Amino acid sequence: MDFSILAEYAWVFVVLVVLEGVLSADNAVVMAVIVKGLPHDKQRKALFYGLLGAFVFRFIALFLISFLVKIWEIQAIGALYLLYLAIKHIVDLKRGKKEENEVEETSKKSVSFWGTVFRVELTDIAFALDSMLAAAALAMTLPDFGDFHIGGMNGGQFIVMFLGGLAGLVVIRFAATQVVKLLERYPTLETAAFLIVGWVGIKLAIYTLSHPAVGILNEHFPETTAWKAVFWSVMIIIGLGGYIIARRKEKKTKQRDFISKIKISAIKCVLFCHA
Template structure:
């Protein structure tokens, strides 16, 4: 993949979309961690905490890019991403698990630690979509993370208003997973490099993930309705 080629911008768009979809919880964490602080300190906490979170996530993603070059790990990462795409469709928000901090540095620490713990899906998805390009990792994170953080309210409102964003994000993550699965060396040696196989498998897995995710969500809704009754 050449720098600033059509493939580069396609991967960059995928990274930004995945970060927006996967970063909703992380954005909420930032707001909740600082909510009990005085108004004049909240912006400073968010700025410092977000800066630390961006640095740690960038380093973690760069490490993941190189780890995925180890034989077998890209395939395992692809399988994990398929599972994460499914969980994205079925998981409920877990922001109630995040406690608000009462001190300035306590809030900063909460933001950084929570983002690191909750950011595995982001790290793996971005590393897979980057196809081994560190510049793409850094550029994608620098563009998307500030959007998630400072535009978190808009992102959440957009997702609530247009729920289709979630399955679209899950589809993008699943396709990224397929590129990781078919890009693994032993898979290439077995089936060769074929865009037809890649897109065919992608279509099958996306359909399967969306179908299972829809059924799981429908079942949850029915159970909640029965409990309420």
């Protein structure tokens, strides 16, 4: 057994896990927003079932990657859906329909569990193409390992790509759960989360417009350092900005609650003294 080949495979696997983790950051935010309308006990289940279906899709897609690459409509539909979510949230916010208590009650009653699971799956499918392409390109640089082939690829290359994708789904599942908890702790972060959703929709739109079949943008534009720098810079600005504003609002709320408690205590003291 050639240990240098094993070391090379191990290194590529680690790179794939990190790559999936980076690419899943925006995916996790989107999925957290999608499942947030469900009751607490169903949010994790929706993520689990949704990503389980996504896992099956990714496994099948590994055999069909060369065919799926040509279907630019998948990413186009994903882009439109995410932009719709962001725009709808902002419009509703301006119309005064986003009172926290009303939203929490009505959304939990009206949101369908399996409908949410289906949307989680569709979202991952829209996201999966670019990460799978990157994983395939990386795996194909590895030397052949073993004499068997799967899906037109060497068996070793296929397995490392498959395991990397599986690890990526685990990362998405964990990250999305943490984002849901963050949104519950800081409700005002919801608008920032929806802005990120819209920005990710623009990302998918860029991939669609640069697809060879569409040809509006250069097909290599999404891979340029300039675009990646702009995308992640905006992501970080929205995320940090939303977090800072949420912390400030939480601090003000605590101060108001503290002052209210002092006033109530003072009133009780005055009433007790007079009595």
